[in-house]
Amino acid sequence: MRLCVENMKKQTNIPMLVLTLSLIAGIAAALLGWVYLLTADPIAAALQEKTNAALSEVLPAFDNRPADETVTRGDVKFYVARKDGQITGFAGETVTPKGYNGDVTVLAGLTPDGAVTTVLVTQQAETPGLGTVVTDRKRQKTLSGLIKGACQIGLPPNPVLDQFNGMKAEVKQTPWAVKKDGGQLDAVTGATITSRAVGGAVFTIAETFANQRETLMEESNR
Numbered sequence: 390m391r392l393c394v395e396n397m398k399k400q401t402n403i404p405m406l407v408l409t410l411s412l413i414a415g416i417a418a419a420l421l422g423w424v425y426l427l428t429a430d431p432i433a434a435a436l437q438e439k440t441n442a443a444l445s446e447v448l449p450a451f452d453n454r455p456a457d458e459t460v461t462r463g464d465v466k467f468y469v470a471r472k473d474g475q476i477t478g479f480a481g482e483t484v485t486p487k488g489y490n491g492d493v494t495v496l497a498g499l500t501p502d503g504a505v506t507t508v509l510v511t512q513q514a515e516t517p518g519l520g521t522v523v524t525d526r527k528r529q530k531t532l533s534g535l536i537k538g539a540c541q542i543g544l545p546p547n548p549v550l551d552q553f554n555g556m557k558a559e560v561k562q563t564p565w566a567v568k569k570d571g572g573q574l575d576a577v578t579g580a581t582i583t584s585r586a587v588g589g590a591v592f593t594i595a596e597t598f599a600n601q602r603e604t605l606m607e608e609s610n611r
Contacts, residue, residue: 439511444468446544447498447507449477460608465597469609476501476609481594482511487586490514493524495590497553501606503598504557508550508591513583520583523549523576549577549584558595565592 444455451470458469468480479499484492493513498506510524526545552575556565566572567584576584598605 443496443509443511444470444480447480447496447509449498449506451477455480458609460605462597462601462605465594467598467605476606478506479598479605481598483590483593483597484512485586485590485593487582487589488513488515489520489580489582489586490516493583493586493590495587495594497591497594499595499598502557503595503602504555505553505591505595507544508553508587509544510550510587515580515583519577519580523547523580523583523587526550549575549587553591556591556595558592558599560596560599562596562599564589564596 440456448455448468448470449472451472453469453471455468455470458471460467460469465481465483468482469476470478470480478501480496481499482494482496484494486492491514493515494511496509496511498508500506509526513520513524515521515524526547528545558565565574565588567574567576567581567588569576569581570585572588574584574588576588
């Protein structure tokens with residue numbers, strides 16, 4: 390008799406347990422939705438500010454809003470820079486999944502004739518001290534510089550990223566490759582995969598621009 394009563398109690402508690410868990414899940418979902426609504430706009434604003442800052446680094450002087458003038462071709466988004474109504478340059482952005490630890494986002498400035506000006510890696514998850522040597526621009530502090538109190542302006546140099554300055558891709562050109570693969574690009578020892586990923590991304594931007602230059606100029610001038 391006692392066993393039957395205990396079994397009845399257990400069966401009675403199951404619906405109550407389900408109801409309680411459902412209520413908890415509903416409250417948790419509502420809280421997550423509320424937090425998302427609170428943070429969505431600030432997160433979007435922060436990302437936009439980061440994009441604007443990066444564009445100002447890779448583009449020549451402009452008086453328009455390049456982030457509001459974009460054209461997408463294949464895997465590349467192009468931002469258009471203007472000064473007094475005239476196109477002064479483009480910035481191409483693409484994401485490559487070939488980084489050592491996943492996606493790497495690359496932004497490259499281009500002159501109207503397609504020459505690369507400045508390269509930035511805006512998002513990455515590469516190994517600190519190895520892959521980040523390829524992707525990051527960090528000002529090196531030296532004792533002599535600290536003593537002199539020198540104030541350095543502009544982007545910090547990065548030999549791997551700076552090697553693309555002035556390079557142009559031609560239509561149907563063989564992709565750029567690191568020297569280890571028989572190409573001309575320098576790579577960081579111990580971070581060849583990251584070096585390949587960045588080089589491939591910059592080439593994708595430059596080649597896409599070379600292939601689409603006429604239509605990009607026409608659309609941007611409308």
